[in-house]
Amino acid sequence: METVVLPDGRTLEYLVEGPAEGLPLVLHHGTPAAAVRYGPLAVPGIRLVLISRPGYGTSTEDPGRSVASAAADTAAVLDAAGIAEFVTAGWSGGGPHALACAALLPGRCLAVATMAGVAPSEAEGLDWLDGMGSENVEEFGAAAAGRAKLEAFLNHAAETMGEVKGSEVIEAFGDLIADVDKQALVGGFADYLAQSFRHALSGGIAGWRDDDLAFTKPWGFELATIEPPVSIWQGDQDRMVPFGHGQWLAEHLPDPEVHLLPGEGHLSLIDNFKLIVATLRRQAAA
Incomplete structure (x- = not known):
């Protein structure tokens, strides 16, 4: 793990492999998650x-951050790593942050993929919560009610997610995963997700809270x-992120380039990662 100190004094941790x-x-992780290796x-x-x-x-x-804030943070990491041009992908809550890099770093970002990515909460014609599991409906209801309500919800949720083991991930997800996602949660993938959750929440819920609040306001x-x-x-x-978000x-x-995949869930989508990367490579070279 490496770190970079930003002009405002904040520190970001990152991995380059x-x-x-x-x-x-640049792969933007979901919500909650963190920079954790996965073979x-x-x-x-x-x-x-x-x-x-x-x-x-x-x-x-970075309290009060917007989705757009990810672009400057990403640029700072890339500068520290000596990287100029790049492609980017965002999974789940990382989707909007990948799109921010594409929008705000057009001279550096060559292509972008959104993988089960969230649509804007104010998206016209989209019932944003329709099709979400009950835990997400409750979570984003708390986010809409304000920071205090959201923190109360997340502090309770973090008691489980902050200590979860791979063998407990299916139960921890509850109503948020369909059968295809349960089938994907075997062996190393479940262990990786559990490790990511534990590391993400090791210092508290601030990242999770600020992701959720960023999703409930204009992206910037x-x-x-x-x-x-x-x-x-x-x-x-x-x-977790219903089909309607991808359609919107x-x-x-x-x-x-649209890949709306029948039979795939939120977590099982990662099985397409090599194809997603091949698409990014092709688009970047075009």
Whole structure:
């Protein structure tokens, strides 16, 4: 794990793995999560960059941050790592942050993928909570009610997620996962998610809280301004970020390559990671 000190004094933790000559890929983690190694994410020819967003792991919190804030933070990490151009992908709550990099770093970001990524909460024509598991409905209801209500909810949830083991992940997810996701939670994947949750919440709930609050307000950029090529990946069995989010993004992002996948859930979507990376590589080279 490496760290970079930002101009405002905050510190971000990050990992860079893969060949120095590989195509840099910034993978924005979900909510909650952090920069944790996972072997299947290592794709030949790719230099993978993982960043713990503010408030996760040992990264300093940044209260009041917006989704757009991720672009400057990402640029600072890339500068520290000696990386100029890159591609990016965001999984789940990382999706909006990847789109922020595409919108606000157009001279550096060559392509972007959103993997089961969240749509804007104010998205016209989208019932944002429709199809979400009961835990997410309660969580974002608390977020809409304000910081105090959200902190109370997350502090309680973190009692479980902050100590969870791989063998307990299915139970911890509760109503948030469909059968296809339960089938995906075997062996190393469950252990990786548990490790990511534990590290993310090791310093408290600030990262989780500030992600949720950022999702409930304007992101700080316009989707229509995104210039790099975009691909959208979404499963119709997703109970964390429902299928409607992917459909809405497909209709509102500039000329995206759309992969709406029948039978895939939220977690099982990671099985498509090599194909997602191949798509990013192809788009970056176009």
